[in-house]
Amino acid sequence: MSAGIDMALALVAEVSGPSTAARSQLRTQYAPEPPFAFGSPANCPPELVADLLAETRSRRAPIVAAAAANLTQGPSNG
Numbered sequence: 001m002s003a004g005i006d007m008a009l010a011l012v013a014e015v016s017g018p019s020t021a022a023r024s025q026l027r028t029q030y031a032p033e034p035p036f037a038f039g040s041p042a043n044c045p046p047e048l049v050a051d052l053l054a055e056t057r058s059r060r061a062p063i064v065a066a067a068a069a070n071l072t073q074g075p076s077n078g
Helices: 002-016 018-028 046-073
Strands: none
Touching: 002 018
């Protein structure tokens, strides 16, 4: 949600100038403070990144295997 607000403020700044965007931010009292500073792998503990990658790979493995099987079988006639 905050990414959408950030984008909106950037667009307001582009169209109407930075001071208008700043006033809009002040009016809405938008001052995000995320509970974790982990918005990028560069900011995360390496173990967390490794765990996430392992989880993602394990979830994708059956999908990739099914897709590969469909590619080797050729088009269906059904």
